[in-house]
Amino acid sequence: QVQLVESGGGLVQAGGSLRLSCAGSGRTFSNYAMAWFRQAPGKEREFVAKISWGGVMTYYADSAKDRFTISRDNAKSTVYLQMNNLKLEDTAVYYCAAAPRGSYYSLSRDGMDYWGKGTLVTVSS
Numbered sequence: 001q002v003q004l005v006e007s008g009g010g011l012v013q014a015g016g017s018l019r020l021s022c023a024g025s026g027r028t029f030s031n032y033a034m035a036w037f038r039q040a041p042g043k044e045r046e047f048v049a050k051i052s053w054g055g056v057m058t059y060y061a062d063s064a065k066d067r068f069t070i071s072r073d074n075a076k077s078t079v080y081l082q083m084n085n086l087k088l089e090d091t092a093v094y095y096c097a098a099a100p101r102g103s104y105y106s107l108s109r110d111g112m113d114y115w116g117k118g119t120l121v122t123v124s125s
Contacts, residue, residue, distance in 0.1 A: 001027065002032065003114075005116055006021065006094065006116045007021050011122045012086055012123055014125055016123075017082070017084045017086065019082050020081040022036075022116055029074055030101075033051065034050065035050040035051070035107055036050075036094060037096075037097060046109075047061050048068065048081070048094070050070065051072050063090075068081060068083050069084075079096055095115055097116070098112065099112045
């Protein structure tokens with residue numbers, strides 16, 4: 001079992017920044033590829049960004065490119081999502097999730113093994 005706890009959400013004005021953190025515990029954190037997803041009210045949960053087990057490879061949804069940065073610190077068992085230039089449409093509950101390290105390339109919402117409970121990000125005008 002891997003337990004994931006997100007933090008860092010809150011209320012921010014459009015154009016502002018937030019840094020989300022996801023702390024893992026339980027099994028060896030570096031055994032897992034990690035990802036961030038988000039779910040806006042009335043919408044399906046969608047992929048935001050992913051990072052390989054060692055942090056070398058990353059990939060972003062088009063909506064996150066050039067504004068968000070995913071990173072990880074395996075020594076701290078933590079993955080981060082730096083979000084800059086936030087827009088109203090970024091308002092959502094943000095979830096981190098873990099999948100076996102070998103599944104990085106095929107990683108998808110339905111293929112994640114563990115999920116956190118989410119942290120709410122609200123962007124205001």
